[in-house]
Amino acid sequence: MSRDVVNPESMYRTVEYGFSQATTSTCRKTIHCAGQVAWNKDYIVVGSDDLAAQCTQVFKNLKEVLAAAGATPKDVVRMRTYVVNYSPDKLEIIGPAIAAFYGDVLPAANTLLGVTALAMPDFLIEVEVTAMVDD
Numbered sequence: 001m002s003r004d005v006v007n008p009e010s011m012y013r014t015v016e017y018g019f020s021q022a023t024t025s026t027c028r029k030t031i032h033c034a035g036q037v038a039w040n041k042d043y044i045v046v047g048s049d050d051l052a053a054q055c056t057q058v059f060k061n062l063k064e065v066l067a068a069a070g071a072t073p074k075d076v077v078r079m080r081t082y083v084v085n086y087s088p089d090k091l092e093i094i095g096p097a098i099a100a101f102y103g104d105v106l107p108a109a110n111t112l113l114g115v116t117a118l119a120m121p122d123f124l125i126e127v128e129v130t131a132m133v134d135d
Contacts, residue, residue: 002026003077003132005106017091018098019110023077027132031069035082035128036061037118045122051083051090054124055097062101062129071131073102078130079110084123086114094125 005020007013014021038046038054039061047053066072081098083090091112098107108129118126 003075003108005108007106015106016095018095018102019079019107021109023108025077025132028135029070029133031066031071031075031131031133033062033065033069033129033131035080035126036065037120037123037126045120047124048122049124051093051124052097055094058125058127059097059101062127066129066131069131069133071133074105075131075133076102076108076129077132079108080128081110081112082115082118082126083112084115084118084125086112 003023003025006022006024007015007020011021036058038057040046040057045054046057063073066075079098081094083094094112098110118124
């Protein structure tokens with residue numbers, strides 16, 4: 001798969017905020033991951049009132065789902081991040097978690113949305129991704 005990020009120099013810089021302006025790809029297989037929350041395998045919320053702990057679990061879950069589908073974070077072309085009662089100070093927690101997820105790979109396009117609630121009252125963050133790989 002070919003994956004490239006697009007960050008025009010004429011636009012504001014975004015990589016330090018955990019996303020690129022656009023992602024292009026050529027592939028044969030698209031993986032649409034459901035939104036991942038801070039549940040562990042036993043349906044226990046990891047970090048009930050702790051956004052950082054929930055971020056760690058969410059990105060751990062995403063890596064596991066991607067691996068099961070034959071992908072890694074470098075194959076992600078789109079991310080959507082939903083945060084309960086979002087305020088800009090929460091980016092200080094979310095940004096490093098996203099950076100850790102990608103490692104040395106430039107981040108894909110991402111939209112961060114503030115929401116009033118998620119599926120369960122203890123969830124503070126949910127992240128969904130789209131990845132593309134060659135068969």
